[in-house]
Amino acid sequence: TNACIDHQRSLRTGIPEVIYGASKTAEQVIDIASAMLKHNNPVLATRINQEKAEHILRVLPEFRYSNDAQMLHFRPTMFEPSKRRGTVLVICAGTSDVPVAEEASLTAHCLGNPVNRLYDVGVAGLHRLFNRQDELRSATVIIVAAGMEGALPSVVGGMVSCPVIAVPTSVGYGASFGGIAALLGMLNSCAPGVAVVNIDNGFGAACMADAINRLE
Amino acid sequence: TNACIDHQRSLRTGIPEVIYGASKTAEQVIDIASAMLKHNNPVLATRINQEKAEHILRVLPEFRYSNDAQMLHFRPTMFEPSKRRGTVLVICAGTSDVPVAEEASLTAHCLGNPVNRLYDVGVAGLHRLFNRQDELRSATVIIVAAGMEGALPSVVGGMVSCPVIAVPTSVGYGASFGGIAALLGMLNSCAPGVAVVNIDNGFGAACMADAINRLE
Amino acid sequence: TNACIDHQRSLRTGIPEVIYGASKTAEQVIDIASAMLKHNNPVLATRINQEKAEHILRVLPEFRYSNDAQMLHFRPTMFEPSKRRGTVLVICAGTSDVPVAEEASLTAHCLGNPVNRLYDVGVAGLHRLFNRQDELRSATVIIVAAGMEGALPSVVGGMVSCPVIAVPTSVGYGASFGGIAALLGMLNSCAPGVAVVNIDNGFGAACMADAINRLE
Amino acid sequence: TNACIDHQRSLRTGIPEVIYGASKTAEQVIDIASAMLKHNNPVLATRINQEKAEHILRVLPEFRYSNDAQMLHFRPTMFEPSKRRGTVLVICAGTSDVPVAEEASLTAHCLGNPVNRLYDVGVAGLHRLFNRQDELRSATVIIVAAGMEGALPSVVGGMVSCPVIAVPTSVGYGASFGGIAALLGMLNSCAPGVAVVNIDNGFGAACMADAINRLE
Amino acid sequence: TNACIDHQRSLRTGIPEVIYGASKTAEQVIDIASAMLKHNNPVLATRINQEKAEHILRVLPEFRYSNDAQMLHFRPTMFEPSKRRGTVLVICAGTSDVPVAEEASLTAHCLGNPVNRLYDVGVAGLHRLFNRQDELRSATVIIVAAGMEGALPSVVGGMVSCPVIAVPTSVGYGASFGGIAALLGMLNSCAPGVAVVNIDNGFGAACMADAINRLE
Amino acid sequence: TNACIDHQRSLRTGIPEVIYGASKTAEQVIDIASAMLKHNNPVLATRINQEKAEHILRVLPEFRYSNDAQMLHFRPTMFEPSKRRGTVLVICAGTSDVPVAEEASLTAHCLGNPVNRLYDVGVAGLHRLFNRQDELRSATVIIVAAGMEGALPSVVGGMVSCPVIAVPTSVGYGASFGGIAALLGMLNSCAPGVAVVNIDNGFGAACMADAINRLE
Amino acid sequence: TNACIDHQRSLRTGIPEVIYGASKTAEQVIDIASAMLKHNNPVLATRINQEKAEHILRVLPEFRYSNDAQMLHFRPTMFEPSKRRGTVLVICAGTSDVPVAEEASLTAHCLGNPVNRLYDVGVAGLHRLFNRQDELRSATVIIVAAGMEGALPSVVGGMVSCPVIAVPTSVGYGASFGGIAALLGMLNSCAPGVAVVNIDNGFGAACMADAINRLE
Amino acid sequence: TNACIDHQRSLRTGIPEVIYGASKTAEQVIDIASAMLKHNNPVLATRINQEKAEHILRVLPEFRYSNDAQMLHFRPTMFEPSKRRGTVLVICAGTSDVPVAEEASLTAHCLGNPVNRLYDVGVAGLHRLFNRQDELRSATVIIVAAGMEGALPSVVGGMVSCPVIAVPTSVGYGASFGGIAALLGMLNSCAPGVAVVNIDNGFGAACMADAINRLE
Numbered sequence A, B, C, D, E, F, G, H: 001t002n003a004c005i006d007h008q009r010s011l012r013t014g015i016p017e018v019i020y021g022a023s024k025t026a027e028q029v030i031d032i033a034s035a036m037l038k039h040n041n042p043v044l045a046t047r048i049n050q051e052k053a054e055h056i057l058r059v060l061p062e063f064r065y066s067n068d069a070q071m072l073h074f075r076p077t078m079f080e081p082s083k084r085r086g087t088v089l090v091i092c093a094g095t096s097d098v099p100v101a102e103e104a105s106l107t108a109h110c111l112g113n114p115v116n117r118l119y120d121v122g123v124a125g126l127h128r129l130f131n132r133q134d135e136l137r138s139a140t141v142i143i144v145a146a147g148m149e150g151a152l153p154s155v156v157g158g159m160v161s162c163p164v165i166a167v168p169t170s171v172g173y174g175a176s177f178g179g180i181a182a183l184l185g186m187l188n189s190c191a192p193g194v195a196v197v198n199i200d201n202g203f204g205a206a207c208m209a210d211a212i213n214r215l216e
């Protein structure tokens, strides 16, 4: 194959190569996963839809699949032996944002972090968030996924002192432009201490959260 | 001159021609204002900076100028004899949004509306807004001006049942793109019952508020 | 499920949670609708295509479906007991804009407003609009949906004194950019007293109209 | 100098090289104009502000300057000896669009066309346009300049059978994006028989009108 | 139905309502066409793909279909009884631009114009165009369709004195952005006397050409 | 004044209100700073140019000004009494990025963090970065500022395991679009564990770094 | 057919017409290829998917197909008899960029160039590139294909003295905007001596490389 | 100072660090130039306006300044001792593009290349280019600078077999968007063998040309 797997990445950065499944065939995912297994590495694959997953599971039945997160994983607990400071809290604004939030939650979990979820608590009904202030305050790092106007990270950022990672989602229509409105909203957040990852990038948010929570 | 003033506009729409001063010289404003005075109309002019205002006031000393709103006006009370339902509440997110909020407040006032102001209560510190829920609830129509991520109208829209008019402001830098981030945020508001006007268009927001408050 | 339904929203804002069906499966819509029914709430769902609707109606046969508006509803008359000031007039420019106009009309109707329709009266043949000036003048609030250049709200806004809510539609091709041309045209309307909602957001326009028409 | 003047252009296209003055110094304009005069050509220069014009007129006192159109010209009647079909009608929406309309009117005049002007008749008060239907109907070709939402060419295009050339202007602020909103509106005009030139390009509109009016 | 057909349009503008088929079902096209036939009008429909056409032809077998132009027509010769000045020349840059060029050619033909075609003569091999200078010179009006960089109208505009109508096409990939690159190129043409219509709008170009060629 | 200072912000989020000086006059900055001093708070102001600073220092001579960072500060050591984990490393790509890097460095320092600087080590000469691997490895959190193509954070992110905060700068011209190219590059970083703040937002990057370094 | 093949192109530019297959049917490709074969020309076709290729190969069985490059070719060795200076090195960043890299590699090969491939060596693990410095240094011209942040050409450009041609790919999601992020990154490369072709344009990159390598 | 000069760059890439003067003060340029002189390097600085140049020349009187190219240089002949294949031909479309063309010409000259200039030969009068076919054919590499629609590189690319480097310029107004129209036109060139650099980047084009012409 044409792949040149970066087997040392985990040593350098704490996170090994993870398979990005969106533009790969089931066969290509199986090839790369098998090469990683030969090196005795744990394997994680994102953006695997149900159909592709079923195809892969027939060849690699020991893998586990999450339909909510569209992810496959195998031996993730091997990923990260070091201790963690605390809990990663994953928040999302609406029910349509759940897939992105789940990509973040499951990635963070696989990388070895305790994860807490708080879903469908968007700014149109903020009492849902205010009722959970204890959970907000006890988190070590918070990931907030939101589409449409993407206002939730600013509100959360104004309530807590821990780092907040904002994930714009492509949820919305018309002038949401596939997540651009949410992305711009988050980049312009009036709450300092908020940083942003790519649209729908739950995976990247979890890697950042992991790097923060992993600190020695 | 080249102007073809629409003297019947007030009869048709309830709001007469108002002078948009941004690209006009002091002389041009004086010409048009004088033509309106001859028809015995009240006169309002927006986007008049201090220097231009001083020049105009030397010729038309009976006019009054607001530096905060960058507006000139004369006999505005003549504008609108009809009764009003209630109060127009004008909210803004930060101190930099005040000029736009003032354009809205002063226009609404000149058009004959009781106006209430609530400034610098942005989402990074929402307790400032929650402490004023009574004022929010007693308004007949609310104008919310905000720049940067433009999240405030969604929060307000989730708290009240009256109509909310959102005004994005060009406050911000970088990825705020001169108000686009705020504009997109407001158009994608997850709170229904919010409608939007152009960036920095405090004047237009006030006209909409006036049309709502004027209803018989 | 992951949903955290905001059951108090109707009390706060006059409009309860409405199911946004676009990215939800029939099963998910059924789940959320059933939860709402248990609370004895009226139920409205938007962006439900025919196939999804048929699936849902087999489980919830008491619901009614409008193919024109792509909406499902049940007991909407319970939504809003309060009195209304007058009529909501819904105008659209071309026959391709009808689905958006119908989303607005049916939502306004379900929320308890008398609704009047005036369709296919775009600016290329303005006599069609001028022939109906009586209907324009007798409306309490007007919704105008238009795609392509989105000029119709400006023309209407120059003819009436009631509030005008403009809805850009994604009708068009090439440089219409999925509704951006119409959206920008409406935001820059030279007629004050016009406010804008998101592209294709007939639902939001109706909510704003309802808030205006509901005023005490 | 670095200029390579295309002296045959008039023979090929009916319109000679015209000096675009925006990024040229007064000296550069004088140089090119002098080279054209040596070839016994009529000379036209656009985008010449008053200060630059005064500088040039000191060296070339036989030139004439129009401040409204920001143009210099000399012997324009030599431009085009052929007969014309009829009149070029130049319309604009607001007083701020006049400079662009004047660039079109004066260019058309210099190229040998009878010109009629109809200014400040925008869509917010359409009776101003309807009162002048005779002038609209008697034109051979119509140029319509408008900024903001740029709706006027569609309305005109729906009223007449002659060709309509639309010129978006950079008049407006916020979401007008320096004329993009008007440009997109005009490109998406629902009135067929409308074609568009660049933002603020009164000169190009006049050249197109001239080519149409010049037809043998 | 919801259609409000503008039966007087032909009298006002010389071109009657034409059915835009893109977002309509075969049934909707049949309904509107039948209504027009009852008024004894000629009928033209654009953006009709083969499948839709076959469906329509089963009900309206007297209609004729062009697959190249994606158009249906019936009795087009009734459209326009008046005399024409000369020939409409339709040029396109590459073989992929032919569908747009054919929409222009067939529309111009149906409206009553003699049409000449010159296809696949793009700027990468300009000798193909230069070999046909006679045809260029003998045209009364020229339509030029081009995708990718859209340079062909500028080259043609520099060679002829008749009006040139530029049609950007959505042909290309990557940074062609569905025709935006070509559109911008044409709007910025350094050849005066070029005007532009919407991306892929062969129909609109033909209407403009017809208005020019129809002049009395 | 119109300011409604959020005095509790430091308690909630660990970072008090900081004055954003860009659109404020010297007088406005003095007013707000004085109000904060009365509450015995430390004061930080960003985006203060030299001229404005000199004006302010005449009234508040105890303040200190950094021309490199365009910041004013007073008693910053009061900001944050808690212990820090380690060092914040601030990297920038070229000499033109230094002002943004300095805004980050000085903010981080004022908030109580040990800061290390590594400037002008962009990707066109990567040996400059590789020679400093020890400093990279010993940092607790890294801020990377870069303009133009914004590639440096990806390279750094591939070398270290600590969190990386990327700051796009507006350095560049043409297709850099005032920092958009760098922003997009950073959002699409192929190195997980990188999060992004707004263009030129050195301040926000430092706040995020502080939140990470402050973790108990 | 409508094609006007430019048979002299090879003489003028060194590269004959190549069939761009994306928007052509199998029949159209067969027609044009057959016309070229009659002139005894070698034939190359790009953007031919497997299904289309199979269809074509049934009629033209002597053609060869590469699925990786999505290209068909026949007698390419006839393309270019002249000598070459050295080797074209084709580099790509990730496995998802391979199709674009293969379009470049196979085109360069067909045009008569020795080709060397170095795939999946992106900036997140730069040791993979540094280990191959000999291959970098021995190339006469280098093509670098990369998606997402598109940083690889800058890094390569800082390591070598030969010309570097950058090809942005549409690989990525969210704010990669179909290759715009990579395109902008490459245009803003801080490494001089880098030039860019269109997104996914492996073909054009190979043509440029061929022109460089062909130099006498 | 904060500069970390990459003194080995010339050895690696054939081109040393060149001072980008746009955002630097005269003092900063003098500092960096002096540091380079101490290493006995030749010095080149771009984007130096007349005022800044005069300031610098007072301190470093041995430098030479070109106002046309806005460049300073000293001992450039030391830059590149190796032999060159042939001539770099620099073409531009209009007189307003000359500054960018001169940045390219002078940089290429300083780097050791014979340079030939062909200015003001844009597509609106192509005979000016066709009259110079000999010069086009005898060049080893061609740089083409053009603003507005940026069509000239495609025309040149269709006439020659040597590599063509296209430089979009920011010349134009309205929908030229500061060079974007020209940039997109060049990226979509239908002439293969054309590669593009950043808007106004005459310097980068010359570096690419130098790398091509320097080939051993």
Ligand SMILES: Nc1ncnc2c1ncn2[C@@H]1O[C@H](COP(=O)(O)O)[C@@H](O)[C@H]1O
Pocket (backbone or CB within 6 Å): A094, A095, A096, A120, B190, B191, B192, C016, C017, C018, C019, C020, C021, C046, C047, C201, C203, C204
């Ligand atoms: N067509 C629509 N357009 C915009 N918002 C809608 C629409 N239909 C429903 N909504 C809103 O979407 C919310 C539900 O979002 P979700 O939690 O994702 O289902 C509801 O509370 C409504 O306010």
Ligand SMILES: Nc1ncnc2c1ncn2[C@@H]1O[C@H](COP(=O)(O)O)[C@@H](O)[C@H]1O
Pocket (backbone or CB within 6 Å): D016, D017, D018, D019, D020, D021, D046, D047, D201, D203, D204, E190, E191, E192, H094, H095, H096, H120
């Ligand atoms: N206002 C204008 N807008 C667009 N093009 C113009 C304008 N004025 C002159 N031109 C064109 O610009 C060309 C001269 O460009 P240049 O060689 O840069 O001076 C002339 O041949 C005219 O066709």
Ligand SMILES: Nc1ncnc2c1ncn2[C@@H]1O[C@H](COP(=O)(O)O)[C@@H](O)[C@H]1O
Pocket (backbone or CB within 6 Å): E094, E095, E096, E120, G016, G017, G018, G019, G020, G021, G046, G047, G201, G203, G204, H190, H191, H192
């Ligand atoms: N993959 C490709 N990308 C860009 N241009 C191509 C590609 N393949 C072929 N071409 C060019 O497209 C031209 C054919 O265009 P057409 O007349 O539309 O078939 C050829 O002369 C090639 O120069």
Ligand SMILES: Nc1ncnc2c1ncn2[C@@H]1O[C@H](COP(=O)(O)O)[C@@H](O)[C@H]1O
Pocket (backbone or CB within 6 Å): F094, F095, F096, F120, G190, G191, G192, H016, H017, H018, H019, H020, H021, H046, H047, H201, H203, H204
């Ligand atoms: N006109 C220019 N356009 C693009 N890059 C330039 C230009 N002039 C100099 N450079 C590059 O800018 C680098 C210096 O950037 P800096 O460290 O910010 O001074 C040099 O190494 C050059 O490669």
Ligand SMILES: [Mg+2]
Pocket (backbone or CB within 6 Å): A093, A094, A095, A120, C004, C005
């Ligand atoms: Mg919800």
Ligand SMILES: [Mg+2]
Pocket (backbone or CB within 6 Å): B093, B094, B095, B120, F004, F005
């Ligand atoms: Mg504040």
Ligand SMILES: [Mg+2]
Pocket (backbone or CB within 6 Å): C093, C094, C095, C120, E004, E005
């Ligand atoms: Mg219609």
Ligand SMILES: [Mg+2]
Pocket (backbone or CB within 6 Å): B004, B005, D093, D094, D095, D120
């Ligand atoms: Mg007016």
Ligand SMILES: [Mg+2]
Pocket (backbone or CB within 6 Å): E093, E094, E095, E120, G004, G005
């Ligand atoms: Mg072709």
Ligand SMILES: [Mg+2]
Pocket (backbone or CB within 6 Å): F093, F094, F095, F120, H004, H005
């Ligand atoms: Mg440097």
Ligand SMILES: [Mg+2]
Pocket (backbone or CB within 6 Å): A004, A005, G093, G094, G095, G120
């Ligand atoms: Mg890889």
Ligand SMILES: [Mg+2]
Pocket (backbone or CB within 6 Å): D004, D005, H093, H094, H095, H120
């Ligand atoms: Mg010229």
